Amino acid sequence: MTPKQQEQLRRLPSITSLLEDASVKGLLDAFPRSLVVDALNRAIEGARCRITENDTAPDAGAIIDGAKAILDKQSAPSIRRVINATGVVLHTGLGRSPLSEAAVRAVTECASGYCNLELELESGARGRRVDHVASLLAEITGAEAATVVNNNAAATLMILNTVASGRCVIVSRGQLVEIGGSYRLPDMMRASGAQLCEVGTTNRTRITDYAKAIDENTAALMRVHTSNYRVVGFTQAAGIEELIQLARQHELPVIDDLGSGALFDLSEYGLGEEPNVRASINAGADLVCFSGDKILGGPQAGIIVGRKHWIERIERNPLMRTYRTGKMTLAALGATLQAYRDPDHAIANVASLAMMSASPESVKTKAETLHRLLVEKLPNEDFQVAKATSAVGGGSYPGRELATYCVTWQPKNTGLDEALKQLRTGTPPVVARAQRERILFDVRTIDEHDHEPLLDRITQCCT
Ligand SMILES: *Cc1c(COP(=O)(O)O)cnc(C)c1O
Numbered sequence: 001m002t003p004k005q006q007e008q009l010r011r012l013p014s015i016t017s018l019l020e021d022a023s024v025k026g027l028l029d030a031f032p033r034s035l036v037v038d039a040l041n042r043a044i045e046g047a048r049c050r051i052t053e054n055d056t057a058p059d060a061g062a063i064i065d066g067a068k069a070i071l072d073k074q075s076a077p078s079i080r081r082v083i084n085a086t087g088v089v090l091h092t093g094l095g096r097s098p099l100s101e102a103a104v105r106a107v108t109e110c111a112s113g114y115c116n117l118e119l120e121l122e123s124g125a126r127g128r129r130v131d132h133v134a135s136l137l138a139e140i141t142g143a144e145a146a147t148v149v150n151n152n153a154a155a156t157l158m159i160l161n162t163v164a165s166g167r168c169v170i171v172s173r174g175q176l177v178e179i180g181g182s183y184r185l186p187d188m189m190r191a192s193g194a195q196l197c198e199v200g201t202t203n204r205t206r207i208t209d210y211a212k213a214i215d216e217n218t219a220a221l222m223r224v225h226t227s228n229y230r231v232v233g234f235t236q237a238a239g240i241e242e243l244i245q246l247a248r249q250h251e252l253p254v255i256d257d258l259g260s261g262a263l264f265d266l267s268e269y270g271l272g273e274e275p276n277v278r279a280s281i282n283a284g285a286d287l288v289c290f291s292g293d294k295i296l297g298g299p300q301a302g303i304i305v306g307r308k309h310w311i312e313r314i315e316r317n318p319l320m321r322t323y324r325t326g327k328m329t330l331a332a333l334g335a336t337l338q339a340y341r342d343p344d345h346a347i348a349n350v351a352s353l354a355m356m357s358a359s360p361e362s363v364k365t366k367a368e369t370l371h372r373l374l375v376e377k378l379p380n381e382d383f384q385v386a387k388a389t390s391a392v393g394g395g396s397y398p399g400r401e402l403a404t405y406c407v408t409w410q411p412k413n414t415g416l417d418e419a420l421k422q423l424r425t426g427t428p429p430v431v432a433r434a435q436r437e438r439i440l441f442d443v444r445t446i447d448e449h450d451h452e453p454l455l456d457r458i459t460q461c462c463t
Pocket residue numbers: 151152153154156177179183224225226227228257258259260290291292301302394395
């Protein structure tokens with residue numbers, strides 16, 4: 001070490017003197033003392049390294065700034081709000097469905113204090129948590145009874161374990177789905193203790209295939225909605241009515257895993273292809289399950305509706321305790337379901353339904369507004385409005401694209417990957433995609449309240 005470096009090291013401020021500094025007082029107001037001391041120690045350590053590496057000695061101000069940066073980084077929440085400019089309404093990586101305002105209010109109210117989660121207020125007796133949503137679910141779907149678990153994977157597992165442990169469930173080979181992440185129906189079936197009995201072929205399964213497979217070990221027939229793919233061309237699948245008719249002859253239950261599951265007929269809103277829960281119940285399915293955070297637009301949850309005696313058996317299953325939902329989920333789900341008592345109210349107020357059903361014209365108007373704001377703010381940058389398509393996402397509407405409008409941007413001074421990274425890593429993070437040398441901001445999923453922060457973030461990328 002050179003004498004100059006030794007001199008610089010001796011001159012570094014002490015913790016005690018830094019703690020007296022006026023700007024550190026501000027940090028002490030914002031963070032516990034122990035954390036401030038720790039951050040200052042790390043900043044001084046960093047200064048020591050710089051002195052020995054390249055002879056530059058930071059002053060007290062620079063050390064304090066370093067400590068502040070360390071504290072800010074440590075205290076920033078890891079999971080936070082992002083601006084979704086992908087146009088994918090149910091983006092699993094971005095938390096699937098945003099909650100409606102009513103659902104957010106309900107969560108805040110129940111979570112910030114105590115709530116009657118398992119208390120019947122009238123009688124003072126112990127209540128059941130799912131009762132807060134069960135009758136609403138029965139009303140909306142036309143089912144005899146309903147219950148709720150943490151997600152649809154858990155719903156499937158609970159149904160299979162209760163109905164078919166140690167016995168066979170017949171499923172078409174065309175419906176052995178894998179959903180992103182680690183959900184594969186055959187694996188789930190094995191984990192539940194049920195045996196999978198595959199019938200038919202990938203593209204064609206007839207009702208006679210099911211009929212031939214039924215024997216004394218059969219516990220149920222199951223239909224699984226092919227949520228994230230479509231089999232097209234020379235295809236055939238048994239309808240739910242046929243399955244139910246066959247099952248009745250053998251006194252077997254029919255399980256219908258809808259995956260997404262629309263709660264009313266969405267065809268009027270241009271979103272008719274997803275199977276409808278009520279239709280399945282009306283046809284006579286014994287147990288129907290679907291996600292709370294796919295088309296329904298609520299919190300992550302798995303919803304099971306169907307025959308009362310089956311729902312009761314599922315609720316008596318000891319495994320049920322491992323999948324039970326928390327108060328925040330039930331509060332959000334209850335508030336979301338309230339909107340479904342009237343379809344027009346649901347379309348307007350359930351955030352994901354509103355985004356999915358937004359007409360191309362209204363999306364275009366939104367894109368033009370954002371475009372105007374950007375051109376005013378950054379006149380030297382190249383922005384355009386362009387027609388594009390986006391997916392609904394989240395295992396819904398496979399192969400279906402929504403006509404949408406984007407504001408596209410070709411950054412003057414930054415490469416596309418670099419700009420996308422800068423957009424992702426600032427506050428709030430912006431998630432967008434690039435296509436043909438331009439960045440696309442799909443306004444379908446951008447709330448108008450986010451225009452200002454988005455403008456700021458794009459401006460940051462240009463400077
Ligand atoms: C999405 C989906 C699941 C899993 O649901 P999660 O709520 O994500 O656990 C299961 N089955 C089908 C058919 C699905 O589409």
